[in-house]
Amino acid sequence: MKITKRPFGTLADGTAVSCWTMENAHGLRAELLDYGATIRSVQVPDRAGRLIDVVLGYDDLAGYAGNPSFYGATIGRFGNRIGGAEFALNGKTYWLAKNNGENHLHGGLRGFDKYVWQGTEEPDGVRFTRVSPDGEEGYPGTLTVSVKFSWQGDGLMLHYTAQCDQDTILNLTNHSYFNLDGEGTVQEQLLKIHADRYTPNDAGCLPTGELAPVAGTAMDFRAFKPIGKDADSDEPCVKPFRGYDVNFCLDGSVPAIEAKSLKSGIVMCVTTDQPGVQLFTANHMKERIGKNGEQYGHRSAFCLETQHFPDCIHHPDWPSCVLRAGEVFDSKTIYSFTTE
Numbered sequence: 001m002k003i004t005k006r007p008f009g010t011l012a013d014g015t016a017v018s019c020w021t022m023e024n025a026h027g028l029r030a031e032l033l034d035y036g037a038t039i040r041s042v043q044v045p046d047r048a049g050r051l052i053d054v055v056l057g058y059d060d061l062a063g064y065a066g067n068p069s070f071y072g073a074t075i076g077r078f079g080n081r082i083g084g085a086e087f088a089l090n091g092k093t094y095w096l097a098k099n100n101g102e103n104h105l106h107g108g109l110r111g112f113d114k115y116v117w118q119g120t121e122e123p124d125g126v127r128f129t130r131v132s133p134d135g136e137e138g139y140p141g142t143l144t145v146s147v148k149f150s151w152q153g154d155g156l157m158l159h160y161t162a163q164c165d166q167d168t169i170l171n172l173t174n175h176s177y178f179n180l181d182g183e184g185t186v187q188e189q190l191l192k193i194h195a196d197r198y199t200p201n202d203a204g205c206l207p208t209g210e211l212a213p214v215a216g217t218a219m220d221f222r223a224f225k226p227i228g229k230d231a232d233s234d235e236p237c238v239k240p241f242r243g244y245d246v247n248f249c250l251d252g253s254v255p256a257i258e259a260k261s262l263k264s265g266i267v268m269c270v271t272t273d274q275p276g277v278q279l280f281t282a283n284h285m286k287e288r289i290g291k292n293g294e295q296y297g298h299r300s301a302f303c304l305e306t307q308h309f310p311d312c313i314h315h316p317d318w319p320s321c322v323l324r325a326g327e328v329f330d331s332k333t334i335y336s337f338t339t340e
Contacts, residue, residue: 001025001151003121008033009061015116017061020126024151027051028337035064036113037074037128037147039176041291042156044337047265054266054337056177056301057291069285070175073113074147075106077132077139078321079173080247080278080310083206087313089140089322090167096138101204106175108137112145113175125150125157134166141166141325147174155271155336162329170323171308172331173274177282177301180261180268185299186281187228189261193221193277194253198246199309200237205245207311219246221279224258227302231281243283243299247276247309255336257304265339270304272333275319278305306333 001024008019017035029051031041040058043051057071058064064071085096085104096104106113117128129146132139141164148159160172180189198219199207214220218230218238231243238244250256255269257277270277280303287297312318323329 001124003126005121008035011035011061011065011116017116018119020119020121022126022149022151026154028151028154028156030149030151030156032126032128032149033064034117034119034128035061036072036115037117038064038113039072039149039174042176042335042337044266045339047339052180052182052264052266053291054178054180054182054268056179056296059291063290067113069177069282070106070113072174072176074128075173075175075305076112076145076170077107077137077143078104078169078171079106079305079307080171081105081206083311083314087169089169089313094138094140103204103206110137122148139168141168143168143170145172147172152334153336154338155334157332157334160329160331162323163327164323164325166325168323169313169321170329171312171321172329173278173305173307174333175303175305177303178259178268179301180259180266181264183294185228186302187231187299188226188263189259189302190224191221191227191279191302192224192258193248193279194251194256195248195277196222196251197249198237199249199276201241201246203240205241207247207309207315209315211249214248219248221248224260227281228299231299241283243281244279245281245283247278247307249276249309250274256306259302259304260340267338267340269336269338270306270333271336272306273331274306274308274333276307276309278303278307278310280305
């Protein structure tokens with residue numbers, strides 16, 4: 001494993017930001033920022049052996065500092081939505097920022113994506129750590145959290161650990177935007193999700209509480225199909241959002257998700273111990289200039305955010321997001337890349 005570090009600019013408050021590059025023996029590369037513990041780049045070979053950058057991002061720090069779409073960032077304390085921006089734990093109600101209509105999204109006004117983490121090079125990867133103080137964004141307890149990025153063969157592993165001194169809630173994820181061609185739209189790229197059920201959304205993109213079958217709906221990705229095939233469906237979980245922004249209840253298969261491009265030949269498989277994954281198809285992405293002058297727009301990418309179900313704190317029958325004081329949260333997600 002070859003790991004290098006370089007400066008990546010300075011924030012308005014004078015804080016320096018660094019970029020780490022990890023390259024394995026197979027020539028796969030990942031670039032990581034300590035700002036937001038962010039995946040800036042993942043370069044993997046296509047079927048012709050040419051390196052393709054399969055994640056969206058920016059050429060400079062200004063793009064990330066003004067990033068409304070969370071490109072590549074680690075999301076916390078709670079990824080996705082919490083209804084009403086409040087939750088009760090141990091008989092006490094905690095009030096959070098309403099930053100998504102009446103709901104709380106991706107950790108609040110200043111989530112984990114907007115902090116510079118402490119980066120540490122390790123023999124087989126790079127670890128980013130930060131301490132989230134008690135009361136930050138309304139959450140209880142002082143939380144110490146880390147995410148380690150490493151290459152495991154042809155797979156980029158994200159290893160999350162966290163511990164808190166009080167009972168709290170936690171839902172960590174990564175918000176990388178993938179395009180297996182490195183450019184253009186993802187409409188024709190193929191996706192397979194090992195999930196028989198999903199959590200339907202209301203008009204605010206908040207789960208209704210139902211665990212509905214995917215069979216016979218636009219959410220049926222149990223066999224490979226183009227991402228864009230049903231993305232303009234009139235179904236209530238698709239049309240209001242101009243595409244997919246929905247959680248799937250994974251069935252425990254390995255891999256949990258598979259995606260591939262017939263054009264580049266790149267195949268991405270996702271393995272995770274998390275119960276759900278949010279499929280988001282960059283539905284409202286406005287025209288903007290990304291890395292290397294590439295113009296991003298509607299459905300330029302797709303996100304596969306491994307997670308606990310959105311708003312699960314309000315649904316006691318769903319997998320729990322509660323992290324008890326002193327317990328260690330430990331989770332791994334791997335994005336593996338091959339060609340065919």
